[in-house]
Amino acid sequence: MDIATSPLAQPFPEMPAIAGATPRIARAGYKDWGRCDLTYVELAEGTAVAGVFTRNVCCSSEVELGRENVRQGRARALVVNAGNSNAFTGYRGREAVEQIMGQVAVHLGCAREQVFVSSTGVIGVPLPKDKARAGVEAALTAEPCTWEDAARTIGTTDTFAKGAMARAVVGGKTVTLAAIIKGSGMIAPDMATMLGYIFTDAAVEPAFLQQVLAAASDRTFNCITVDSDTSTSDTVLAFATGQAGNAPLSSFDSEGADAFAAALEDVCRQLAHLVVRDGEGAQKFIAVTVTGAVSDASARKIGLAIANSPLVKTAIAGEDANWGRVVMAVGKAGEPADRDRLSIGFGGIWAAREGLPLADYDEAPVAEHLKGQEIAVAVDIGLGDGAATVWTCDLTHGYIAINADYRS
Amino acid sequence: MDIATSPLAQPFPEMPAIAGATPRIARAGYKDWGRCDLTYVELAEGTAVAGVFTRNVCCSSEVELGRENVRQGRARALVVNAGNSNAFTGYRGREAVEQIMGQVAVHLGCAREQVFVSSTGVIGVPLPKDKARAGVEAALTAEPCTWEDAARTIGTTDTFAKGAMARAVVGGKTVTLAAIIKGSGMIAPDMATMLGYIFTDAAVEPAFLQQVLAAASDRTFNCITVDSDTSTSDTVLAFATGQAGNAPLSSFDSEGADAFAAALEDVCRQLAHLVVRDGEGAQKFIAVTVTGAVSDASARKIGLAIANSPLVKTAIAGEDANWGRVVMAVGKAGEPADRDRLSIGFGGIWAAREGLPLADYDEAPVAEHLKGQEIAVAVDIGLGDGAATVWTCDLTHGYIAINADYRS
Numbered sequence: 001m002d003i004a005t006s007p008l009a010q011p012f013p014e015m016p017a018i019a020g021a022t023p024r025i026a027r028a029g030y031k032d033w034g035r036c037d038l039t040y041v042e043l044a045e046g047t048a049v050a051g052v053f054t055r056n057v058c059c060s061s062e063v064e065l066g067r068e069n070v071r072q073g074r075a076r077a078l079v080v081n082a083g084n085s086n087a088f089t090g091y092r093g094r095e096a097v098e099q100i101m102g103q104v105a106v107h108l109g110c111a112r113e114q115v116f117v118s119s120t121g122v123i124g125v126p127l128p129k130d131k132a133r134a135g136v137e138a139a140l141t142a143e144p145c146t147w148e149d150a151a152r153t154i155g156t157t158d159t160f161a162k163g164a165m166a167r168a169v170v171g172g173k174t175v176t177l178a179a180i181i182k183g184s185g186m187i188a189p190d191m192a193t194m195l196g197y198i199f200t201d202a203a204v205e206p207a208f209l210q211q212v213l214a215a216a217s218d219r220t221f222n223c224i225t226v227d228s229d230t231s232t233s234d235t236v237l238a239f240a241t242g243q244a245g246n247a248p249l250s251s252f253d254s255e256g257a258d259a260f261a262a263a264l265e266d267v268c269r270q271l272a273h274l275v276v277r278d279g280e281g282a283q284k285f286i287a288v289t290v291t292g293a294v295s296d297a298s299a300r301k302i303g304l305a306i307a308n309s310p311l312v313k314t315a316i317a318g319e320d321a322n323w324g325r326v327v328m329a330v331g332k333a334g335e336p337a338d339r340d341r342l343s344i345g346f347g348g349i350w351a352a353r354e355g356l357p358l359a360d361y362d363e364a365p366v367a368e369h370l371k372g373q374e375i376a377v378a379v380d381i382g383l384g385d386g387a388a389t390v391w392t393c394d395l396t397h398g399y400i401a402i403n404a405d406y407r408s
Numbered sequence: 409m410d411i412a413t414s415p416l417a418q419p420f421p422e423m424p425a426i427a428g429a430t431p432r433i434a435r436a437g438y439k440d441w442g443r444c445d446l447t448y449v450e451l452a453e454g455t456a457v458a459g460v461f462t463r464n465v466c467c468s469s470e471v472e473l474g475r476e477n478v479r480q481g482r483a484r485a486l487v488v489n490a491g492n493s494n495a496f497t498g499y500r501g502r503e504a505v506e507q508i509m510g511q512v513a514v515h516l517g518c519a520r521e522q523v524f525v526s527s528t529g530v531i532g533v534p535l536p537k538d539k540a541r542a543g544v545e546a547a548l549t550a551e552p553c554t555w556e557d558a559a560r561t562i563g564t565t566d567t568f569a570k571g572a573m574a575r576a577v578v579g580g581k582t583v584t585l586a587a588i589i590k591g592s593g594m595i596a597p598d599m600a601t602m603l604g605y606i607f608t609d610a611a612v613e614p615a616f617l618q619q620v621l622a623a624a625s626d627r628t629f630n631c632i633t634v635d636s637d638t639s640t641s642d643t644v645l646a647f648a649t650g651q652a653g654n655a656p657l658s659s660f661d662s663e664g665a666d667a668f669a670a671a672l673e674d675v676c677r678q679l680a681h682l683v684v685r686d687g688e689g690a691q692k693f694i695a696v697t698v699t700g701a702v703s704d705a706s707a708r709k710i711g712l713a714i715a716n717s718p719l720v721k722t723a724i725a726g727e728d729a730n731w732g733r734v735v736m737a738v739g740k741a742g743e744p745a746d747r748d749r750l751s752i753g754f755g756g757i758w759a760a761r762e763g764l765p766l767a768d769y770d771e772a773p774v775a776e777h778l779k780g781q782e783i784a785v786a787v788d789i790g791l792g793d794g795a796a797t798v799w800t801c802d803l804t805h806g807y808i809a810i811n812a813d814y815r816s
Contacts, residue, residue, distance in 0.1 A: 055742070056736065057738075057739045057742075057745050057747070058735050058739030058750065059747070088747060088763065088764075088765075089764075124760065227718045229717055229719050229733075229737070310811070311635065311811060314811035315811065318811070320812075324495070324496065324532055325637075327466050327640065328637060331464035331467065332637065334463070334465075336465075337465050339465070342496075352496070355498050356496075356497075395812070396808060397805055397808050400807075400808055401805075403722035404725040404726035404728075404803070404804065
């Protein structure tokens with residue numbers, strides 16, 4: 001099936017080369033298609049790695065091994081297979097991943113644990129070892145490619161290539177971050193999971209890289225939802241090659257650590273938004289801001305309850321300022337809330353304040369706001385200082401068409 | 409908007425009169441429509457009452473007062489308003505409910521706490537007191553009506569009237585249960601919440617009635633989901649008039665208590681299934697049976713994760729035996745599960761066993777099963793003895809059309 005490019009798509013940004021991180025692509029032929037489907041990024045010796053992974057307990061071998069190997073903190077290569085998620089494939093799936101790790105490790109003369117593998121695509125079919133071997137072989141010797149080529153190659157049902165970059169000054173040196181991501185909903189069996197990769201030439205100790213990546217993920221990747229379904233393969237990895245020449249960052253006491261953490265979070269937020277913009281059937285990009293909750297965590301939970309509500313998402317698809325559905329979603333979140341203190345607004349205009357519809361509520365400007373592509377929903381709980389913003393897209397006929405109308 | 413009758417609709421059953429419970433209907437005119445919209449059921453003196461209510465923290469005054477008043481255990485009347493949910497209306501909404509309680513209490517010469525009120529419909533508009541007063545006045549003196557009339561009158565966006573009955577022999581006496589329900593998804597602002605009422609002529613002590621109602625709800629109403637959205641007004645009340653002449657049931661040691669509890673659960677299950685059959689846009693009725701979980705509660709949580717997954721529900725709408733999406737939903741439930749012990753089947757045929765797709769899996773009979781209206785999904789976790797069945801419907805263009813395409 002052909003899926004039209006998302007109306008919320010953004011052009012691929014100008015992306016700089018990252019010293020010590022060289023992407024290459026090849027065609028393994030995991031599916032019967034003409035495109036490249038294997039991405040290989042070679043990383044300089046000493047590259048630090050950090051990762052966050054799906055909490056889905058039925059995860060793939062790639063996730064299991066990645067979670068294990070990220071602990072030793074160093075990486076020399078990344079391999080991403082598109083077209084086959086290798087999930088739910090038992091020991092045969094694991095053998096295929098270990099084969100790739102071994103093959104690349106021999107080529108680079110590094111430890112197998114320093115080779116990170118991701119796979120995305122059809123579920124329940126072990127990654128074919130012969131195709132993987134030939135694909136990796138071709139990628140190892142291919143010409144370097146652009147980040148845009150790499151972003152396109154890791155994609156499956158994505159409707160546009162997604163990348164982000166940022167810069168920060170760390171100890172007098174400018175460091176650069178370049179990042180790519182794929183994902184547009186948890187599509188199975190074409191398991192279009194979220195896979196994100198961030199490359200930087202900054203020198204960062206692995207433990208600190210893990211700390212800032214985990215914190216940034218919590219405020220970005222963990223604050224987006226397309227359809228509330230959690231993939232078996234979600235992975236975000238950050239690689240720091242150390243080629244920028246800054247004194248290695250080891251904690252927030254290091255000079256420039258705050259700037260680096262801010263740049264990393266900026267890149268993560270850009271990537272997270274791009275995934276929502278490619279959400280299946282998305283016509284509108286929705287930011288839900290919750291304030292006045294008893295804690296930030298409570299605010300995020302309420303925000304996700306709103307962002308995951310099919311009734312809220314269909315109302316916005318219908319350009320209907322249906323604050324009653326938002327009230328319902330706040331109430332079902334199971335977090336402290338008081339009906340009589342609750343305020344709900346759209347596009348900066350309150351529709352209801354402290355438990356009552358506004359007497360002089362003028363729906364016209366709100367209706368105008370809802371006709372746009374960027375929708376802002378504001379909820380004030382009126383109980384404390386907790387705040388969070390989460391992002392989602394609307395729920396449209398396009399989602400049903402992609403997931404039900406076509407047999408996969 | 410006109411919504412076509414659900415293809416899963418069932419005819420209204422033959423429903424007996426219940427001694428001591430007399431339904432009447434009237435037209436309050438809460439909306440600009442020609443139909444009756446106020447239901448009044450007069451209950452004999454000494455009628456026991458039990459209730460279960462929504463856990464949504466933004467609940468209506470009706471729910472707050474009902475939850476409070478059910479504790480004293482006795483009821484003389486039920487009033488149900490259709491067309492206005494009276495939710496999110498602050499003190500003015502509460503005054504309207506208290507007015508109705510007072511009006512009926514004066515008429516019957518009973519305590520106000522023995523008058524139970526529910527409302528369903530538009531949110532954010534206080535129930536108009538003048539219309540309520542005139543409607544109640546008309547209902548108090550109206551001719552008795554049938555249960556089918558009452559079922560139709562409590563409905564809002566329901567596409568068919570829903571009722572169930574059962575009988576049990578209790579201490580040598582035959583007792584009868586008649587029950588009605590409304591609901592087809594948490595539609596707001598036409599808040600089509602689930603409101604269910606069970607009437608029986610059995611003599612039952614209130615505390616025991618509460619005990620068996622709560623247990624039955626856990627296995628029936630709490631095991632259905634249409635869209636994962638929880639209404640602000642969900643209420644199920646059971647009334648036992650005691651006119652059958654049996655020795656009052658006060659515990660499971662009472663003669664016939666087991667038979668009564670089984671009949672009550674039977675009625676609750678029938679009602680719960682009817683709500684799913686009227687689920688917004690439903691084309692298929694889906695039973696998800698989970699076995700082998702570490703506990704019954706864990707099995708139910710896994711079952712609900714599957715039943716709430718938009719990707720599972722769209723796959724079934726597309727008649728696609730997509731067991732990979734079921735694996736994903738099991739994994740995201742957050743309950744103990746082991747990918748390598750997991751089995752998934754449809755219509756009594758396993759597609760995957762113990763973590764691997766079956767080598768000789770024949771999809772043809774499964775595809776045939778998925779073409780039907782009654783779909784069975786089986787999941788064996790392979791870890792313990794916990795089991796549960798939950799029921800849902802598929803997610804179709806009809807759901808989007810009802811909730812997004814039409815402005816309400």
